[in-house]
Amino acid sequence: MSEQNGWRTRLAAILRQLGIEGDHRHLFEVRYTVLDAEMTGLDIEQDELLAIGAVRMEGPRILVGERFYSLIRPTVRRWGPSVPIHGIRPIDVAEAPELRLVLPEFFAFLAGTVLVGHGVEVDRKFLERAARRLGLRLPCSLWIDTGRVARWLTSHHGTFVEAAADRGRFSLEELLTAYDIEPPARHHALADAFVAAQLWQRLLYELINERIETLRDLRLVGLC
Amino acid sequence: MDDIVLGSVTEFLKRVPPFQFLGEEQLRQLARRIEVHYFPRGSALIRRGERPPDYLWVVVRGGVKKALRSATGEEHIFEVASEGDLVGVLSSVNGLEGQLDDIAIEDTVCYAIPRAVVQELIATEPAVARFFVGALREWVRTSLTALERQEETGEGSLLLSAPCRSVARQPLLTCTPETNVREAARRMSAERVNSVVVVDAQGGGIGIVTDWDLRERVIALGRALETPVREVMSTPLVTIDADQLLLEALRLMIGRRINHLVVTEEGRPIGMLTAFDLLVQQGTSALFLARAIDRETRTERLAYVVEQAQRQLLPFLLSRGIRAGEVAQLVSEINDRVIARVLALLEQELGPPPVPYCWLVFGSEGRREQTIRTDQDNGIVYSDPPAGQEELVRGYFLRLGQWAVERLVALGFPPCPGRYSADNPAWVLPVEEWKRRFRAWMAVPEPQSVLNSLIVFDFRGVHGELALATELRSYVRQELAHSPRFLFHVAALSTAHPPPLGFLGRFVVERSGEHKNQLDLKIGGTGAIVNLVRLFALERGIEETNTLARLLALREARAIESQLADDLAQAFEFLLGLRVRVQLEQLQRGERPSNFVDPRQLSSLDRTLLKEAFRVIGRTQAVVRERFHLEQAGE
Numbered sequence: 001m002s003e004q005n006g007w008r009t010r011l012a013a014i015l016r017q018l019g020i021e022g023d024h025r026h027l028f029e030v031r032y033t034v035l036d037a038e039m040t041g042l043d044i045e046q047d048e049l050l051a052i053g054a055v056r057m058e059g060p061r062i063l064v065g066e067r068f069y070s071l072i073r074p075t076v077r078r079w080g081p082s083v084p085i086h087g088i089r090p091i092d093v094a095e096a097p098e099l100r101l102v103l104p105e106f107f108a109f110l111a112g113t114v115l116v117g118h119g120v121e122v123d124r125k126f127l128e129r130a131a132r133r134l135g136l137r138l139p140c141s142l143w144i145d146t147g148r149v150a151r152w153l154t155s156h157h158g159t160f161v162e163a164a165a166d167r168g169r170f171s172l173e174e175l176l177t178a179y180d181i182e183p184p185a186r187h188h189a190l191a192d193a194f195v196a197a198q199l200w201q202r203l204l205y206e207l208i209n210e211r212i213e214t215l216r217d218l219r220l221v222g223l224c
Numbered sequence: 225m226d227d228i229v230l231g232s233v234t235e236f237l238k239r240v241p242p243f244q245f246l247g248e249e250q251l252r253q254l255a256r257r258i259e260v261h262y263f264p265r266g267s268a269l270i271r272r273g274e275r276p277p278d279y280l281w282v283v284v285r286g287g288v289k290k291a292l293r294s295a296t297g298e299e300h301i302f303e304v305a306s307e308g309d310l311v312g313v314l315s316s317v318n319g320l321e322g323q324l325d326d327i328a329i330e331d332t333v334c335y336a337i338p339r340a341v342v343q344e345l346i347a348t349e350p351a352v353a354r355f356f357v358g359a360l361r362e363w364v365r366t367s368l369t370a371l372e373r374q375e376e377t378g379e380g381s382l383l384l385s386a387p388c389r390s391v392a393r394q395p396l397l398t399c400t401p402e403t404n405v406r407e408a409a410r411r412m413s414a415e416r417v418n419s420v421v422v423v424d425a426q427g428g429g430i431g432i433v434t435d436w437d438l439r440e441r442v443i444a445l446g447r448a449l450e451t452p453v454r455e456v457m458s459t460p461l462v463t464i465d466a467d468q469l470l471l472e473a474l475r476l477m478i479g480r481r482i483n484h485l486v487v488t489e490e491g492r493p494i495g496m497l498t499a500f501d502l503l504v505q506q507g508t509s510a511l512f513l514a515r516a517i518d519r520e521t522r523t524e525r526l527a528y529v530v531e532q533a534q535r536q537l538l539p540f541l542l543s544r545g546i547r548a549g550e551v552a553q554l555v556s557e558i559n560d561r562v563i564a565r566v567l568a569l570l571e572q573e574l575g576p577p578p579v580p581y582c583w584l585v586f587g588s589e590g591r592r593e594q595t596i597r598t599d600q601d602n603g604i605v606y607s608d609p610p611a612g613q614e615e616l617v618r619g620y621f622l623r624l625g626q627w628a629v630e631r632l633v634a635l636g637f638p639p640c641p642g643r644y645s646a647d648n649p650a651w652v653l654p655v656e657e658w659k660r661r662f663r664a665w666m667a668v669p670e671p672q673s674v675l676n677s678l679i680v681f682d683f684r685g686v687h688g689e690l691a692l693a694t695e696l697r698s699y700v701r702q703e704l705a706h707s708p709r710f711l712f713h714v715a716a717l718s719t720a721h722p723p724p725l726g727f728l729g730r731f732v733v734e735r736s737g738e739h740k741n742q743l744d745l746k747i748g749g750t751g752a753i754v755n756l757v758r759l760f761a762l763e764r765g766i767e768e769t770n771t772l773a774r775l776l777a778l779r780e781a782r783a784i785e786s787q788l789a790d791d792l793a794q795a796f797e798f799l800l801g802l803r804v805r806v807q808l809e810q811l812q813r814g815e816r817p818s819n820f821v822d823p824r825q826l827s828s829l830d831r832t833l834l835k836e837a838f839r840v841i842g843r844t845q846a847v848v849r850e851r852f853h854l855e856q857a858g859e
Contacts, residue, residue, distance in 0.1 A: 064258045065255075
């Protein structure tokens with residue numbers, strides 16, 4: 001405990017000296033948008049967004065009614081290796097709106113919230129690139145990756161080596177099993193966002209237990 | 225179909241009562257307003273005594289224990305809610321504070337339904353409303369068991385035992401008699417209240433204008449909005465003192481069939497108490513029952529209402545620590561309404577009565593001491609018919625009596641085995657004939673006529689021309705003043721059953737038979753007190769019939785020592801309460817309610833109090849025997 005307070009104090013002092021102000025909102029009082037995107041593939045240069053799903057959370061409460069989901073018609077008909085994973089076929093998106101119509105609406109839904117996702121770094125890259133191409137700006141700056149949070153929590157309890165050596169343990173599948181969360185379906189952007197929200201809900205409580213209580217605390221340990 | 229999340233929620237709710245009663249589209253509407261909550265093991269969803277939570281929870285994963293910790297730190301778990309079970313029903317339905325601690329016993333995921341959504345469902349979906357009534361009943365059962373097991377904590381939350389002051393809405397919206405209707409309505413909506421009290425220049429309340437008045441007396445009659453409120457207000461203003469108990473307010477509202485009571489302090493209006501406030505306060509709906517009774521147009525349907533009153537209201541009130549005497553009065557109030565409704569419906573069928581009449585109730589009904597369904601004791605008094613029409617008039621009332629008794633039986637009021645009821649021509653009589661009977665009983669006190677008088681002299685008018693009952697009451701008082709011999713016989717009968725307390729204060733129990741090792745709480749207990757107090761009341765010409773009210777009047781008239789009056793009142797309340805508790809338990813076990821209890825099964829506190837109550841009876845009987853120079857009874 002004292003050791004923990006030690007590094008927190010030191011880090012806080014350093015940040016203060018650097019003039020970085022922390023966000024003191026309690027994690028239970030933050031509005032989150034938990035999101036998931038499906039792409040034609042993972043090549044950031046060539047692949048495109050196919051579907052976006054997102055669920056809102058008020059602190060630890062998941063609001064079932066506040067959600068976003070849309071399929072997206074890609075501009076270039078490139079169907080990479082991802083089709084077998086998400087099961088979205090060309091015919092499924094033939095009638096779907098184009099990205100330039102979907103993205104502004106999605107950004108309006110995100111506005112002012114902290115974004116959360118599992119392995120969200122990939123989604124972030126795709127979204128930021130899409131935004132740039134359309135001349136839009138992402139209306140949020142804070143991102144939290146539930147995979148990294150889970151890993152941090154495990155390393156914090158156990159040994160970091162063990163956690164780092166076993167990255168597979170932090171896949172969404174493994175975590176859902178570990179936390180006994182039943183997915184309504186997998187590799188569906190909305191369903192994945194919903195289960196990621198449930199995962200984030202559990203992790204929130206575990207973070208509080210570890211005395212990571214505010215967004216600033218989360219930033220101090222490098223998780224957002 | 226893009227709503228994969230909504231779909232998984234509705235699929236789950238489809239298997240959960242009461243949501244399974246909803247249609248597909250309603251379920252989706254509901255799902256849209258649901259939240260997913262997570263409770264780590266050991267965390268609390270609801271804590272006893274804390275403000276009602278904002279949600280009703282459906283357990284999706286995990287489990288929640290509903291428990292109570294006693295003063296000694298011992299934990300009693302009443303129930304464990306698991307997948308598909310509800311947590312927080314009472315709070316979300318009735319807005320009650322937490323009754324128990326609801327704690328997650330493992331990591332638990334719940335669908336949380338905001339309270340407002342629950343309330344909407346109850347208002348719009350009868351099946352959901354019915355389900356929650358059932359859940360309430362279940363809760364009553366649980367809490368009764370809790371009460372029994374947990375006399376320890378000693379902290380009953382006495383909802384209706386709070387003074388009106390504590391609930392009354394203040395400040396009170398008032399206006400002058402000259403304020404016009406438009407202005408009154410504007411102020412009501414600005415203040416979001418549905419009534420305004422009309423006060424005179426001195427601040428005294430003279431009337432009230434409610435939504436109802438505006439609708440019925442202004443809009444429906446097409447009157448101008450410039451009409452001054454004094455022309456449309458309801459008068460007189462029914463008020464209650466701020467220090468009176470809410471229970472009293474409830475009784476007043478039921479009795480007067482009103483929704484608004486003005487709370488006064490030293491006669492000045494200070495706040496408003498509405499039926500809704502009481503409902504919220506009370507958690508169950510005595511008033512709702514009374515309204516239901518008045519609205520019911522078919523006799524059979526009343527049965528359901530009566531059932532609710534008896535099976536739910538009674539245990540609920542008792543479990544909230546309301547004293548048995550007061551609960552009994554409330555139950556009598558509801559029974560009165562049922563009787564009045566049955567008779568009103570019959571008058572429509574049989575045609576209007578040829579002469580004014582009054583429905584009389586005798587015995588425990590007459591004394592307003594009914595609890596668990598007791599036998600019907602009733603009769604009819606009617607105005608002396610014009611010459612030549614005696615038989616015609618008699619025929620009408622005999623039929624009325626016959627039919628009314630039958631219908632009441634159908635509603636669950638058992639017939640009187642001793643035939644002290646209005647289907648017996650002996651108790652359907654014109655005023656003069658009743659008086660003649662009374663005179664005869666008092667003049668020639670035979671055992672049977674004294675017994676009759678004990679039952680009948682507790683009569684009370686319930687429906688019709690109540691003045692007829694009053695007339696009989698004054699007659700009895702006058703005649704008694706000249707009948708010392710009759711009182712002597714009443715005294716003998718009132719001391720005939722000594723309390724079942726033997727040498728060295730041991731309980732005297734039945735030695736054999738159905739009730740072996742049990743003792744009778746009525747004959748030597750409540751019944752003995754009723755008889756003694758009636759004797760005192762008859763002797764002093766006190767017209768009250770309720771035992772506690774008689775004691776109060778006797779005390780004020782200094783007819784008996786105040787200490788003795790208090791002791792008798794306490795003994796009576798205790799015995800009545802114990803009897804009701806025992807009977808409710810018997811009912812729950814599916815047994816026929818009886819007056820017998822095995823003292824060994826009582827808590828030591830109850831045993832001590834029971835002995836004390838019996839001693840008070842014994843002492844009072846000794847006083848009576850001495851006063852009337854009676855021999856020691858029995859032996």
